[in-house]
Amino acid sequence: MKTRDLAYVALFAALTAVLGLVPAITVGPVPITAQTLGVMLAGSVLGARRGFLALALFLVLVAVGLPVLPGGGGGLAVFAGPTAGYLLAWPFAAAVIGAITEWAWSRYTLGWAVLANVVGGIVVVYAVGVPVLALVLDLSPGVALATGAAPFLVGDAVKVVIASVVAVQVRRAYPVIERPRRAAPAS
Numbered sequence: 772m773k774t775r776d777l778a779y780v781a782l783f784a785a786l787t788a789v790l791g792l793v794p795a796i797t798v799g800p801v802p803i804t805a806q807t808l809g810v811m812l813a814g815s816v817l818g819a820r821r822g823f824l825a826l827a828l829f830l831v832l833v834a835v836g837l838p839v840l841p842g843g844g845g846g847l848a849v850f851a852g853p854t855a856g857y858l859l860a861w862p863f864a865a866a867v868i869g870a871i872t873e874w875a876w877s878r879y880t881l882g883w884a885v886l887a888n889v890v891g892g893i894v895v896v897y898a899v900g901v902p903v904l905a906l907v908l909d910l911s912p913g914v915a916l917a918t919g920a921a922p923f924l925v926g927d928a929v930k931v932v933i934a935s936v937v938a939v940q941v942r943r944a945y946p947v948i949e950r951p952r953r954a955a956p957a958s
Contacts, residue, residue: 783817786812788829788837798918799922800853801853801857804840808930811865811934811935814866815938816947817865819866822865823865826864826865827862830858833846852907854900856901857900864891866891868890869887872887873948875887880939881935881936884935888931892927892930897920904919905919
């Protein structure tokens with residue numbers, strides 16, 4: 772991995788940590804935070820591999836106890852709590868967003884950006900987070916959806932729009948994802 776790639780990974784891990792400074796809104800066992808915006812931006816701007824690594828690095832920072840979650844949270848205990856599934860989904864969400872972005876790179880528009888961020892930033896995160904929430908708190912699937920997904924949809928939709936607009940602008944002005952190279956013809 773190039774030094775530039777390491778810098779991007781560290782930058783987006785730090786961006787996600789900084790978004791943890793935005794006060795969380797408590798609506799139940801899982802707070803509404805700005806940090807999923809960092810997940811969406813990492814995948815949208817860095818691509819699948821570097822986006823995954825940025826959020827994996829962020830989770831390492833959480834695990835070692837740095838206070839990078841809203842309210843100064845961190846440490847291994849969060850990986851046994853109701854938010855564990857959401858947190859563990861973040862690197863995979865960034866990877867999915869990045870994979871869709873890379874796949875659509877030559878025709879990447881706001882529509883593709885929104886699709887990538889909805890699939891990765893909402894579907895993937897909820898697909899892991901809600902079942903873990905249900906398991907940890909012994910909730911029925913319906914209650915888990917009502918408390919672990921429904922309250923977040925409007926805020927996540929806003930984050931999708933923000934991340935998508937930023938990603939399209941970054942692609943135009945300073946594309947971090949390199950265009951796929953065509954294979955050299957065989958001689």
